[in-house]
Amino acid sequence: MTIKIGLLGLGVVGTGAAKIILDPSGRNSLVKDISIVKIGVKSANKPRQIDLPPNVIETDLENIVNNPDIDIVVELLGGLEPARTLILKAIANKKHIVTANKAVMALYGDEIYKKACIAGVYVLLEAAVGGGIPIVKALKQSLSANRIESIVGIVNGTTNYILTKMASEGTDFEKVLMEAQKLGYAEADPSADIDGLDAADKITILASLGFGMQINRHDIYYEGIRGINSIDIKYAKQLGFVIKLLAIAKKVTNNTSEKLQLTVHPTLVPEEHPLAHVDGVYNAVLVEGDPLGEVMFLGQGAGSGPTASAVVSDIVNIVDALKNNRTVSSSLDYINSDLYKITPIESVKTRFYVRFLSKDLPGVIGHLGTIFGEYSVSLKSVVQIGLQKKLAEIVIITYHVDEGSLRAALDKISTLDAIDSIPSILRVL
Numbered sequence: 001m002t003i004k005i006g007l008l009g010l011g012v013v014g015t016g017a018a019k020i021i022l023d024p025s026g027r028n029s030l031v032k033d034i035s036i037v038k039i040g041v042k043s044a045n046k047p048r049q050i051d052l053p054p055n056v057i058e059t060d061l062e063n064i065v066n067n068p069d070i071d072i073v074v075e076l077l078g079g080l081e082p083a084r085t086l087i088l089k090a091i092a093n094k095k096h097i098v099t100a101n102k103a104v105m106a107l108y109g110d111e112i113y114k115k116a117c118i119a120g121v122y123v124l125l126e127a128a129v130g131g132g133i134p135i136v137k138a139l140k141q142s143l144s145a146n147r148i149e150s151i152v153g154i155v156n157g158t159t160n161y162i163l164t165k166m167a168s169e170g171t172d173f174e175k176v177l178m179e180a181q182k183l184g185y186a187e188a189d190p191s192a193d194i195d196g197l198d199a200a201d202k203i204t205i206l207a208s209l210g211f212g213m214q215i216n217r218h219d220i221y222y223e224g225i226r227g228i229n230s231i232d233i234k235y236a237k238q239l240g241f242v243i244k245l246l247a248i249a250k251k252v253t254n255n256t257s258e259k260l261q262l263t264v265h266p267t268l269v270p271e272e273h274p275l276a277h278v279d280g281v282y283n284a285v286l287v288e289g290d291p292l293g294e295v296m297f298l299g300q301g302a303g304s305g306p307t308a309s310a311v312v313s314d315i316v317n318i319v320d321a322l323k324n325n326r327t328v329s330s331s332l333d334y335i336n337s338d339l340y341k342i343t344p345i346e347s348v349k350t351r352f353y354v355r356f357l358s359k360d361l362p363g364v365i366g367h368l369g370t371i372f373g374e375y376s377v378s379l380k381s382v383v384q385i386g387l388q389k390k391l392a393e394i395v396i397i398t399y400h401v402d403e404g405s406l407r408a409a410l411d412k413i414s415t416l417d418a419i420d421s422i423p424s425i426l427r428v429l
């Protein structure tokens with residue numbers, strides 16, 4: 001029995017998936033039972049990096065989701081539309097879905113999942129988070145006995161590649177971004193990577209799985225890496241840290257209630273922390289569960305082969321279910337829709353790194369200390385670290401403090417005559 005699939009998209013990931021399916025030797029025996037019936041693309045005449053069976057290319061994607069021969073629709077287009085509409089049409093036509101599209105799943109996952117339940121079809125999305133890392137299945141199944149306490153990850157390959165190259169080779173931001181685009185890591189609009197939206201989509205999905213509730217994508221606080229420069233990378237290193245874009249979902253106890261922190265931002269990670277050494281296109285997700293403790297998942301988070309590995313394994317899972325009368329555990333069956341409230345960013349407690357440019361006047365550090373004291377911000381270290389155009393560079397690291405208190409103290413500090421500017425405010429893990 002052959003299971004027929006329609007691919008929507010033959011770009012970086014679609015090509016990788018087609019290559020695996022068309023070369024089944026040595027893989028799971030179910031791969032040879034997958035037949036690619038149609039592939040939907042935008043430009044029919046674009047040169048492709050793969051030899052395809054005749055007549056599979058199709059530019060009217062509706063023909064694929066409405067094709068009665070197709071059992072599984074594999075959505076690898078990217079973007080919100082037409083991806084969402086095509087997925088919903090395919091579901092209405094009782095086709096199973098495999099997708100790598102975190103943007104659609106973070107925003108419309110609940111709608112898609114509910115429609116899929118009604119239609120009795122599967123929606124699998126392993127490739128949507130961490131590329132080839134099997135983290136979706138792990139959170140859904142292998143860790144299911146645990147109470148998840150936190151999920152902290154480097155989940156965007158493009159920004160990790162950029163930050164790694166900036167730190168190790170001093171390469172210019174724009175130049176490394178172009179490299180990441182050439183390597184197929186970046187989104188069609190790379191601002192989704194750079195500005196933290198892609199990581200926000202991914203932590204929405206991971207938090208939904210880990211905490212068993214539907215997370216609203218709009219509840220994620222996110223910042224990207226545009227503001228990171230070589231000066232902060234250098235000072236972070238001097239102070240024993242590496243800068244990484246972290247996506248964090250964790251339980252926090254505020255007074256008596258337990259809430260969730262959901263944030264994405266560049267973070268100073270202590271050099272001895274396991275996430276500090278996850279470099280280049282590698283992603284890692286550190287999960288803490290009770291009673292398991294910490295477990296870390298590491299692998300290539302973007303790129304054709306690694307992402308296609310996750311796509312095809314989802315297809316194989318469905319093929320197995322269809323051929324052998326088994327069921328697949330669907331990814332998005334939330335258990336408790338309103339279990340936790342989300343902590344607003346002002347109430348999130350973390351450590352901070354702040355860099356000030358100040359006139360080289362006596363007593364500046366004393367003034368900083370007094371104002372921080374007024375707002376209950378305790379300082380772990382204060383260093384006058386360098387000079388820039390006759391301005392002294394002062395870097396402080398705080399102990400854990402509410403973001404709101406830190407911001408209020410900085411507002412007051414910025415009114416001091418001695419303070420020229422506050423170029424960097426970064427969180428510290």
Ligand SMILES: NC(=O)C1=CN([C@@H]2O[C@H](COP(=O)(O)OP(=O)(O)OC[C@H]3O[C@@H](n4cnc5c(N)ncnc54)[C@H](OP(=O)(O)O)[C@@H]3O)[C@@H](O)[C@H]2O)C=CC1
Nearest residue numbers: 009010011012013041042043076077078100101302303307
């Ligand atoms: N690249 C990566 O490393 C990873 C990507 N993903 C996700 O996988 C998905 C695909 O990404 P990727 O392969 O990189 O994207 P690409 O831009 O490389 O490929 C997109 C494909 O979709 C086709 N396409 C796009 N829009 C339309 C449309 N409106 N009508 C018809 N065809 C269309 C394009 O056609 P044509 O070829 O004719 O232009 C192309 O074949 C995205 O959701 C992305 O977020 C997930 C993990 C990693």
Ligand SMILES: N[C@@H](CC=O)C(=O)O
Nearest residue numbers: 156157158185187302
């Ligand atoms: N653009 C994404 C692709 C994989 O999800 C990334 O860089 O991680």
Ligand code: NA
Nearest residue numbers: 126129131133
């Ligand atoms: Na994955």
